Structures are given as C-alpha cells and as structure tokens.
Amino acid sequence: MRVLGMISGTSHDGIDTAVVDFSLAGDVLEGRVGFTASTPYPAELRSRLVAALPPAPTTLAQVCELDTLIGQSFAAAAADALERGGPLDLIVSHGQTVYHWVEGAHARGTLQIGQPAWIAERTGVPVLSDVRIRDITAGGHGAPLVSLLDGMLLGGREGGAGVLNLGGIANMTVVRGQELLAYDIGPANALIDAVVTSRGLNGRGFDEGGTIAASGRVSERLLEVLLEEPYYRLAAPKSTGKELFHLGYVDSALARSGLDLADADLVATLTELTVRTVAADVLAAGVGTLVVSGGGCRNPVIMRGLREALPGVEVALSDDYGAPADDKEAIAFALIGWLSAHGLPGTAPGGTGARAARVLGALTPGAGPLVLPAPLATPPRTLVLTR
Known part of the structure; x- marks a missing residue:
C-alpha cells in the first residue's frame, strides 16, 4: 500500500511530504521510503498565517481563508508527489496546527487547518485528516503522535x-x-x-x-x-x-x-x-x-x-x-494512514496519555468509491524502513 504523509509543523514554514510503500511480513511492517520533498509556503501565506496565530487576535473570516489557502497549498504539494512519486492509495494530511488547547495540564482540543477536500479534488486520492482529536477525546494530548x-x-x-x-x-x-x-x-x-x-x-x-x-x-x-x-x-x-x-x-x-x-x-x-x-x-x-x-x-x-x-x-x-531526519514526521503520518486504513490504532497511550489506543482520522473520498484494505486483527510489532 502506497501512502503519502504530509505535515507542516510548528515552525509554520512549509509542507514536508513522504511517499512510503508499506508491505507486511508476519509481524514486521516494511516501509520503503520513496519520493520526499519540502515545499515552502508562499511568503504572503506564511506571513498571514504567522500574523493570525495566538496570542494575536483573529477572526473566523481569516480562519476560513487560511483553511482554504493552506488546503490548496497541501493539494499542490500532493499533486507534485503524485506526479513525481507515482500512484498513491492514500494521502494523510496533518494540515497546519493553529491552536492546541491545554488547560490544567490536560489537552481540551486541537485545531489543524488545511481543508482536505482540496487535496482529494485535485489528486482523486482519498485523504485521511484531522488525526489528533480522537486521541484527545480518549484523554490523551493528541501529541506527540510520532511516538508510535x-x-x-x-x-x-x-x-x-x-x-x-x-x-x-x-x-x-x-x-x-x-x-x-x-x-x-x-x-x-x-x-x-x-x-x-x-x-x-x-x-x-x-x-x-x-x-x-x-x-x-x-x-x-x-x-x-x-x-x-x-x-x-x-x-x-x-x-x-x-x-x-x-x-x-x-x-x-x-x-x-x-x-x-x-x-x-x-x-x-x-x-x-x-x-x-x-x-x-x-x-x-x-x-x-x-x-x-x-x-x-x-x-x-x-x-x-x-x-x-x-x-x-x-x-x-x-x-x-532508516528515517531521514528531515522527513521523519511525514513518514510517521504515512504510517498512521496505513494503520487507520487497516482498522488499527495509530497511537501509543504511553506516548499521549490516552486511556487506550484509538484508530485515528477522518476520511475524505477521492474520485471513486472509497475502498479500504481488509482489516487486521493485530498490529505489526516492528517497523523496518529502507530507501
């Protein structure tokens, strides 16, 4: 299964992408890392994003506009990965975190923007997004998801x-x-x-x-x-x-x-x-x-x-x-996509503090019917990455 992982992190500087071709051998998941790239945000978009981040005041109109513009930037990066990295079965878009709500040492909510429908429309590939919130609903922090x-x-x-x-x-x-x-x-x-x-x-x-x-x-x-x-x-x-x-x-x-x-x-x-x-x-x-x-x-x-x-x-x-330092988080979200597609949890409770592991994300269909692999009863124990 070929999965594209995409993320813009807390530096808000652009979009990291990694295509990983996963195959399962017993309890070992093998991932061949193919195309990787880092796409800077357009200067004007990054400036607008940084200016809207807490503690600055913002409006719902600005959030809506940024949601669209960032979604379109992610769509362009995904289209480039599809063209240069080959066919894809699934795209995982973390999007851009703009607020992580923590009170009393407990995470109450989190907001990632970058409308995934723009990615699905442009590429025709189903998109998994909004991957942090389910862990928070189970009492976790929704981070760091890379711990898995x-x-x-x-x-x-x-x-x-x-x-x-x-x-x-x-x-x-x-x-x-x-x-x-x-x-x-x-x-x-x-x-x-x-x-x-x-x-x-x-x-x-x-x-x-x-x-x-x-x-x-x-x-x-x-x-x-x-x-x-x-x-x-x-x-x-x-x-x-x-x-x-x-x-x-x-x-x-x-x-x-x-x-x-x-x-x-x-x-x-x-x-x-x-x-x-x-x-x-x-x-x-x-x-x-x-x-x-x-x-x-x-x-x-x-x-x-x-x-x-x-x-x-x-x-x-x-x-x-086996995890290139500049691409590791994008690879981690590709892994989360593979796990969710097979009905497997994408969190480690010891990593996030959740009551139990949860299957992550919301799916946006691509150009055709949404077809997922047969679910697996048990997750792989080990991941081996190669280039």
Missing part, C-alpha cells in the same frame, strides 16, 4: 533510547522494549525563529547553520529567568505549543531579567535554553542513545551543545535508523 513510529523502530534497542524531534517544539519518546513514554519538552526552534523573524536578522526566518547563536554569548541571567517556566516541572505526558512559547514570551522574560541584550546574545541564550531543557530530560530518562530528527538537528550549535551536555550518551541522527 519511534516505538516500532527502536523498541529493540538495548538499554532503551530517547527519540528527539527538534521542530518548533522539542518532543521526546523514551523507548524501552514495548514500553514507551512521550511528551513535549519545551521550545526547540520556536523562540529562536520568533526573534530571528521579528528582528529581521536574516531573510530565512530561522538561524541557518546556527551562525547567529555562534556569534553571541549566553546570558546566564536571562537563562535563569527562562528556566523558571512552570511547564518544565509538569509530569509527563504533557504537551505545549506556540500558544505558550511565542515572541511575547521572550519579551516578557527580557523585561523580568532587566536586560537589553544584543540580538546575537539573545539568540545564543534561547539556543542554550533548548540544549539545557532537552539535556536535563535525557539525563533523567537514563537512556544510552539519543536519536535526533527535525530542523534543529541541522543546527550545529544545538547538536554540539547536546553532545557536550550528554558525554555518556550516543547522539545520532534518525537517518541511521
């Missing part, structure tokens, strides 16, 4: 492993055999990107190659203020997003610190915040291996900081385990 893939890939790792994704938010899955725990640690790139964008430090909207952070000095005083954040002391599983970690959050921390930092020093300090919060949780987990993916793994300042802070831990990229 982590468990299937690394469950056999001796001594256990931490699987870290450094997107806008840093999330980690701790895997030991068939047991796992997953949660959001805190900001990875969210605060760095907000400062780089708002201050016009480059034309990319992120600290490419960590060059800005490398040119600055860490402010221990500001770092002390940032580390007072109560979220870091909540018990896992837990989830967060840009509803908490945004530009106003940085401005408030600066005001409390009484400092007026140079741009490079501010970026260096926010980068060190990511390193310290992640390293603290990895040490607490007691794992011997840390497998890293997401945009932050391309920042040498973050990666060097993690290796220095974790001298007894092997720090590797997910590429070494």
Whole structure:
C-alpha cells in the first residue's frame, strides 16, 4: 500500500511530504521510503498565517481563508508527489496546527487547518485528516503522535533510547522494549525563529547553520529567568505549543531579567535554553542513545551543545535508523494512514496519555468509491524502513 504523509509543523514554514510503500511480513511492517520533498509556503501565506496565530487576535473570516489557502497549498504539494512519486492509495494530511488547547495540564482540543477536500479534488486520492482529536477525546494530548513510529523502530534497542524531534517544539519518546513514554519538552526552534523573524536578522526566518547563536554569548541571567517556566516541572505526558512559547514570551522574560541584550546574545541564550531543557530530560530518562530528527538537528550549535551536555550518551541522527531526519514526521503520518486504513490504532497511550489506543482520522473520498484494505486483527510489532 502506497501512502503519502504530509505535515507542516510548528515552525509554520512549509509542507514536508513522504511517499512510503508499506508491505507486511508476519509481524514486521516494511516501509520503503520513496519520493520526499519540502515545499515552502508562499511568503504572503506564511506571513498571514504567522500574523493570525495566538496570542494575536483573529477572526473566523481569516480562519476560513487560511483553511482554504493552506488546503490548496497541501493539494499542490500532493499533486507534485503524485506526479513525481507515482500512484498513491492514500494521502494523510496533518494540515497546519493553529491552536492546541491545554488547560490544567490536560489537552481540551486541537485545531489543524488545511481543508482536505482540496487535496482529494485535485489528486482523486482519498485523504485521511484531522488525526489528533480522537486521541484527545480518549484523554490523551493528541501529541506527540510520532511516538508510535519511534516505538516500532527502536523498541529493540538495548538499554532503551530517547527519540528527539527538534521542530518548533522539542518532543521526546523514551523507548524501552514495548514500553514507551512521550511528551513535549519545551521550545526547540520556536523562540529562536520568533526573534530571528521579528528582528529581521536574516531573510530565512530561522538561524541557518546556527551562525547567529555562534556569534553571541549566553546570558546566564536571562537563562535563569527562562528556566523558571512552570511547564518544565509538569509530569509527563504533557504537551505545549506556540500558544505558550511565542515572541511575547521572550519579551516578557527580557523585561523580568532587566536586560537589553544584543540580538546575537539573545539568540545564543534561547539556543542554550533548548540544549539545557532537552539535556536535563535525557539525563533523567537514563537512556544510552539519543536519536535526533527535525530542523534543529541541522543546527550545529544545538547538536554540539547536546553532545557536550550528554558525554555518556550516543547522539545520532534518525537517518541511521532508516528515517531521514528531515522527513521523519511525514513518514510517521504515512504510517498512521496505513494503520487507520487497516482498522488499527495509530497511537501509543504511553506516548499521549490516552486511556487506550484509538484508530485515528477522518476520511475524505477521492474520485471513486472509497475502498479500504481488509482489516487486521493485530498490529505489526516492528517497523523496518529502507530507501
């Protein structure tokens, strides 16, 4: 079964796509990763999206327009994958998260936009979407959903492993055999990107190659203020997003610190915040291996900081385990699509905190009748990815 996974993450910079050809051999699911791509949002669309995100006020008219425009962007990316990657049986669109509602350490709701009907209409392929909310209705956080893939890939790792994704938010899955725990640690790139964008430090909207952070000095005083954040002391599983970690959050921390930092020093300090919060949780987990993916793994300042802070831990990229670091989340949503199509749960309760695993998503038919594979009674235990 050939499935296209699509996602735009908390960096809000574009759409990652991955086509995976799945086949089942006993209790092992084999996935051959084919076409992958990353499609930036048009500059005007990204600007409109960022301007509408919390804590900014917005209107239902803006939400409707963004839902359509993002859906059309996802449709264009899907059409490109179909043309260049070959026939598809199913498309899974995560869409774009614009709000993740958490109160009292419990997720109450989540909103992903990017109308899937645009994708189905353009490609003629059925689309699975709205994949997070069912887990929330079962008492989970709806995140991090990638934890299921982590468990299937690394469950056999001796001594256990931490699987870290450094997107806008840093999330980690701790895997030991068939047991796992997953949660959001805190900001990875969210605060760095907000400062780089708002201050016009480059034309990319992120600290490419960590060059800005490398040119600055860490402010221990500001770092002390940032580390007072109560979220870091909540018990896992837990989830967060840009509803908490945004530009106003940085401005408030600066005001409390009484400092007026140079741009490079501010970026260096926010980068060190990511390193310290992640390293603290990895040490607490007691794992011997840390497998890293997401945009932050391309920042040498973050990666060097993690290796220095974790001298007894092997720090590797997910590429070494068959999941290219830049494409891992798109692959994870392709996996969720395969599971849902076969009537199998797409969550790990230890990862999201739900009462039990649930089959995920809502289906939009393609050009013809909606035909699904025969349901399976038991899920595969292991996932093997190849290129």
